[in-house]
Amino acid sequence: MTDSSYIFLAGASRGVGREIAKCLVQQGLQVKALLRTAAAQAELEAMGISVVFGDALNVEDVERAMLGDSISTVISTIGGLPKDGVRADYLGNKNLIDGAVQAGAQKFILVSSIGSGNSVAAIPPQALATLKDVLVEKEQAENYLAASGLTYTVIRPGGLKSEPATGNGLLTADPRIAGTIHRADVAQLICRCLNSEKANNQILSAVDREMLYTPTQFEEFSLN
Structure with a gap:
């Protein structure tokens, strides 16, 4: 990563995205955050993060937001409740992926969910019934990213809690x-x-x- 490149973060206003923002700043990385509203602007700017406004569901907003300094990596945690009946889980991420390709980003990290794609059998049937619509969109986003030509990493978290880090997180x-x-x-x-x-x-x-949830034997994925 060059000194002039930055991490483009979508979803920094809350949840996992906000925690990622803190982590990136602690690593001394330059971050630009895409926000839909000004609610989190002051706190993010106080952390040294550059803020740009736009809606990931709007192609023009995404293209404008990614203009400027070179992007090393795009990280997206967007999703959640529909806006005007449209979820950001697929379409918003599709726009971000297309923007990353146009901007020449080196990498795209997508935060998805356990239950998406081939992990569908890992969650209980009741949870699957409740989350089916959103999981379908998350799988579409994963597939679109994999076919985009970008270097990518998809992270599927399990059930999320807003408590301090335990240090026991692992990938598999x-x-x-x-x-x-x-x-x-x-x-x-x-x-x-x-x-x-x-x-x-x-x-x-x-x-x-x-x-x-179950004491199944499995192999932990090493990043080293």
């Missing part, structure tokens, strides 16, 4: 594994993926080793 390529993990631990794992060639073009589940 085993799609059968499910569990809980704190958002701060997910952020730490993602920040480690930034400079890990082993993480390139991988789809990995993120859980806390002390909060697994």
Whole structure:
């Protein structure tokens, strides 16, 4: 990464995205955050993060936001409740992926969810029934990213908690594994993926080793 390049972060206003923002700043990296509203602007700017406004569902907003300094990596945690009936889980991420390709980004890290793609069997049927619509979109986003030509890493966290990091977060390529993990631990794992060639073009589940749903034997993924 050159001195003039930066990390483009979508989803920094809350949750895992906010924790990633903190982690990136702690590593001394330059960050530009895409925000839909000004609610988190002051706090992010106080951290030394450059803020640009726009909606990931709007292609022009994304293209404008990515103009300027060179982008080394795009990280997206966007998703959640629909806006005007449209979710950002697929379309918003599609726009970000297209923008990353146009901007010449080196890498794209997508935060998805356990239950997406081949990890569908890892979550209970009741949870699957509740989350089906969003998981379908997350899988579409994963597939679109994999076919984009970008170097990518997909991180699928398990159930998320907003508590301090435990340091017990781990990654695995085993799609059968499910569990809980704190958002701060997910952020730490993602920040480690930034400079890990082993993480390139991988789809990995993120859980806390002390909060697994079932004691299944599996192989932990090493980033070193």
